Amino acid sequence: MRAVLGLRRWRHNPLRRRTDLVEAWVAFGALVLMLLAAPSIGWMSGAATDEAFGRTIRAQHEDRHRTHAQVVRLTTAPARLMYDPETSAERGSGRPVIAKWTAPDGSRHTETVRSAPATVRPGETFPVWTDRGGQLTQRPTDPTTARTHAVLAGLGVAALGALLVEAARRLVVRQLNRRRYARLDLAWAQAGPDWGRTGAGS
Structure with missing residues (x-):
């Protein structure tokens, strides 16, 4: 003006x-x-x-798959906050557990999952994200984010x-x-x- x-x-x-x-x-x-x-x-x-x-999101959804892991046993490590860099947010407390799951290619895996929900018990299941070979990965980026x-x-x-x-x-x-x-x-x-x-x- x-x-x-x-x-x-x-x-x-x-x-x-x-x-x-x-x-x-x-x-x-x-x-x-x-x-x-x-x-x-x-x-x-x-x-x-x-x-x-x-x-990027489409590529992540093509490569990453959601499956359910079953808790084999708990570990002695303390619970911690789960931080997801894809969403830049803390999603509550989690704990490391020994869990097993089946990959999209049919292979079976048993590894330590460090971001399991803090309330899970042996025998219970919780969702995890893996690549096509069954290796743990982050969940795909949220479209809103x-x-x-x-x-x-x-x-x-x-x-x-x-x-x-x-x-x-x-x-x-x-x-x-x-x-x-x-x-x-x-x-x-x-x-x-x-x-x-x-x-x-x-």
């Missing part, structure tokens, strides 16, 4: 300098870029991130674009001010030390 008012103020002002008009146009251009270009770039970045996450990351990425890119535009505007204004001060110094130098004295031609 200040950019638009600046253009109207300087357009027919007899005291207008060329640098004043340039500064007003630069401010107007920066405003347009912040309102149109930055959100557009942010939206495209968010859409690209969401598409990339979608491909992926969409949240995509939105945050888009907002971050839009904010960064707006900051870059503002930085460029400030740099241009700084150069314009230097030119104004240089011209003012030159005018004072041309006026000479007798400026304002009677009979000095002022």
